[in-house]
Amino acid sequence: MTLRNFFTFGVLAASLAACATSPLGRQQFLLLPANQVDEMGVTAYAQMKEENPLSSSEQQTAYVRCVATAITSTLDDSQQWEINLFQDDSANAFALPGGKIGVNTGLLKVANNQSQLATVIGHEIGHVQAQHSNERMSLQYATQGGMQVLGALAGADSAAKQGVLAALGVGAQYGLTLPFSRKHEAEADIIGLQLMAQAGFDPRESVSLWQNMSAANGEEPPEFMSTHPSNSTRINGLEARIPEVMPLYNQAKAAGRNPQCG
Template sequence: MKIKKSLLILLLGAVVVACSTNPFTGKQTLALVPNSEILPMAFQQYSEFLSENKVVKNTSQAQMVKNVGQKIASAAERYLSANGYAGYLKDYRWEYNLVDSKEVNAWCMPGGKIVVYTGILPITKDEAGLAAVMGHEVAHALANHGQQRMSAGQLQQLGAVAGNIALAGDAQNQQIFNTAYGLGSNLGVMLPFSRSHETEADHIGLILMAIAGYEPAAAAELWQRMQAQEQGAPPEFLSTHPASSTRIQNIKAWVPEAKAEARKFGVTTFKR
């Protein structure tokens, strides 16, 4: 009984103590793994990835990726400084690379390490479409979504350990618990957690692209093109991402807000 109580106290203590503040929402978020550990790993993994893949250099597309990336990074720095987070990006080492791959994807590692695959460029279509993608990916990094997912995964593992300790000596109920806990924690916690991150990144990314001078309505058009590419997408509740139709609806509703935020920084015209 003492072991069970101690484990519960440990779990509660970890959640209460290991928190950080999302600078865009003001909400407290999980931070069991500190950025002092995450960023060096991210930088190393990014370097290894570049060394193992074909990086496109000295082309108009590669230059576009760098130009758009720099504008999104500048928008983030301006927004954060204006909202009381002037030193938030001090450990960032921004880098923007185009990689030759048919994969329709882009990502940003913690610390501002960005990759765009050539396979996504026909869908992004233009600078504004690319800004929507890069703004979204940068938003994941700025909101520390990777840190939160790692922290949530650790708590999920601790919960499984706690349940098995509580049911020690009862093999049948342990098996039932493990099956139910695995399914329940994934469908009820981890997948919605991931979908909420995607929605949050859509929202933050829209604001960043608007401050960077790009038409935020272009993000909805991008997702309409993405939707046309989808084949056999799983139901939303089984997916780590919201349905494209949901994203499009959300983005259209947020466009006026994104433009209003951009006007605070003197941006009144928006490039498509």
């Protein structure tokens, strides 16, 4: 076998090994081991806590942790989740591989009740459940060079580091996978609806949450949603899916899952 043929065979074998399926049945290309992506998420989260202040409000922090824990406790895994409230006026939240969740205080001004907050947290956990970070980084790994991607978080701020942070869901906007990112958003919306419903949060409040977002930000989506679907597109998509998840919500209530997070 020639060197060229060996290389071609290796790439083909890696591609076949990387085939996976999302929770909604979509075919995925995942090159990186899940535990490696988890380590990246943990590293990025630690850096964020060093660089961004946490909220001093014990009441608000307990509220956010109550909502997030109600969702994570229903997940079929043994992951221990760390949940923190960051002092930041932007209406933002994120979840990272490795069991890390962050909510900004600004989101609490838009999410008017526990089910609306659960809409966003469920959506962000949906990204983790569907391994969207791995998918984004696998593309970077294949097109930009593996070692550059894997070592980016440990280095100084650079385009490679920003790319990895963006792939994890906490970095600046980048253009390479913009259409694909919208596909991820739609998938995370559906998974998030399922997660909040099975935790006992009213999925119908997801529409109200995005109506609030639209009112707060006019025609443009929030800055952190710059690569996401428009508010009207997202609301229409959620409304179409709510009848599918209402049985999960009713089953949760019948089973005694009735979060009282304030």
